[in-house]
Amino acid sequence: MAQNARVKGVILDIENHPVTDVNISCSGNVSQSDAKGFFEIEVASNKKTVLVFTHISLKMMTLTVTLKPNETFVFNPVMSGSEEQMGEVFVSSRNKKRVQGITIINSETIRKIPGANAGIENILKTLPGVNSNNELSTQYAVRGGNYDENLVYVNEIEVYRPFLIRSGQQEGLSFTNTDLVQNIDFSAGGFSAKFGDKLSSVLDITYRKPTQFGAVLEASFLGGSFAVDAVSKNKKWSAVTGVRYRNNSLLVNSQDTQTNYTPTFADIQTNINYDISEKWQMSFLGNISQNKYLYRPLTRETKFGTIDQPMALAVYYEGQEKDQYDTYFGAFKTIYKVSQSFNLKLISSLFHTTEQEHFDILAQYRLGNVNPDGTTNPDDVDFTRGIGSQLNHARNDLDALIANIEIKGFKEWQNSELEFGLKYTRESIRDRIVEWEVIDSAGFSINPPIIVLPRNNQPDVPYTGPLLPYQDIRATNFNTINRFSGFTQWSNKGDLGSNQIWYTIGARFQSWQVSGAAVEGKNQAVFSPRAQFAIKPDWEKDMVFRVSGGLYYQPPFYRELRDAEGVVNPNVKAQQSVHFVLSNDYSFKMWDRPFKWVTELYYKSLTDVNTYSIDNVRIRYVADNNAKAYAQGLDFRLNGEFVPGTESWISFGYLKTEENYQNKGFIARPTDQRLKFAMLFQDYMPNIPSVKLYLNLVYNTGLPGGSPSYSDPYLYQNRLNDYRRVDVGFSKVFVDTNTKVAKANWLKNFKELSLGLEIFNLFNNQNAITNTWVRDVYSKNQYAIPNYMTSRVFNLKLNARL
Structure with missing residues (x-):
């Protein structure tokens, strides 16, 4: 291709x-x-x-x-x-992105590196400052922010993800189809004004504009994909289209819970380009995605505790969960070249999602001490500490329609560039939440912990209070949000003595109002100035120093307006953050090969913070802007050709982020992941260069959390265990661009053909994403039962390119 x-x-x-x-x-x-x-x-x-x-x-x-x-x-x-x-x-453009602090990711690296959820997000998690403890999820946290604070663009068009997803194994496919990708740029903070109104990061993806016919095929035990490049004879029309299918049964079946699990995740995506003339081009980006998730849990057996007191939990299930997420996305983009130095763009997009989350699952559990002989059967215990049941019910439905229209301009002269844009967005959300949980322990219904009930003097005095679900959320929200936003920024390149300098100054604004059948919010507006400055000293060493920052706002999206009880607060304010980023970029040669060492020091001061809790990948906001917070850290990355002809890197990050809610004092935020180490490595066998090795290693210290959802974080602070994972892939390349194939050989029809073996979680580490809390009726204690992620899994993968 x-x-x-x-x-x-x-x-x-x-x-x-x-x-x-x-x-x-x-x-x-x-x-x-x-x-x-x-x-x-x-x-x-x-x-x-x-x-x-x-x-x-x-x-x-x-x-x-x-x-x-x-x-x-x-x-x-x-x-x-x-x-x-x-x-x-x-490669001229790399120099410009270097001074802007943008990380460029090679699209070939994305396709080769193994991961349980392979794709762009799989590579992002190896970068410093980017964290994720869930290999089944495409969501990631950047420098203390949550999943909702990341911008994702494809061909300058903002893309969205489903609303109701609550676990990584429900997500299915990322919007981005890696078979269609040409360029990937990523910024972890301090980005310029032309990017939208989020607090943490920008992922800017450009799809391919093909110039000749081509095709690529991938098939594995986890699914498959197929993409085609097509070009008309007169070269005016071109299109790249991809179809994907994925089934995570191979991964989910390696977990503690035994299930009848039938997931089907599929999508079709196309990017069509038409050159009307030398001055006028048009394109269409479309995507249809259907994620069906049918889950029937059967049993669960989990061992935990200490060597002195080993314990086990056995759970027996009845019922099922039936979820479906259908999304439709279309965008038109036209570019008109007014002159050689002045371009205008008109972009319009429409995103529609219909989602349902229906489940009734009865879980009956038995908690006890494991026999001293080390038996692995939880049914064979010395002493039963707790017996109970839990019934979870949900009938959640959501329908959302988001429309955008935007005009952008770009003007360049001499060493200067001017960019500007104006955008209108209308969000229409129809949401119904019916979700409750009933808990029974040893024959007694457990009342909600957050409601004051009459004193219970049973069995001497009969209980006359109400029987209430342990948790009960019921709400219906029909809301419309109208937004106007825009930006302008000016960039210039010059000299300061014998040194080269670059600087960018810009600002964004946004105005929005939330309305609905029962609510009418006030009109709100924010103004966000931002700046970047870079200098390349006239030194023998190739170094660039950069400082960037500004005032960043994140006006609330629908999820941020809805509190933990499902009620929409239309007057939630935009979260505000002052960013400061100082970085050094040093390019050098080692072993006569190119390398780069990047260091970034950052600090964020946040006000009007909308605090939240995270359960797997679902975020629940308090929706009251009654907190302040900060995030500070240091990131390092060394990348280059550790092996000739391949790119690899090593990343290290330190982060500390805390929040102060209602002036109670600073405590760790849910994304406070203190240390992070990652390695992405590519190699080949010197004597058999057609045999390749790909390594993806991530180590993260434990996240805060794992506490009951109703607990006060100021009274209960607990961290999950460290996250350790190594994915490795071996590939035998039969044909590539360096292979000479005889004309009579059938392999001559391929530009690339390889067969690979992938081992996910090579060392079979037990990584927990959350805890399940089980009561001991005798001691009145609650035990944290870890919910483990995937264990070691083997996968075969075939790649072909025509």
């Missing part, structure tokens, strides 16, 4: 006059400058190409470039009366 790159610019003479009729040629392609001296020519990507500039009255000029696929290199030569040869140019 190789793509070409482009070189364009304006040709001048020594008196700065445009030069017309200059012939530009390279590898059979020919172009010519127009009356204004402008030219544009297509060149081959990922290989050295020589461009030759010739004119009837001026001397020949040559330029050697090596560009990435879909790269556009701007070159403004000055032709004189003497022949001149320019130096080599490599």
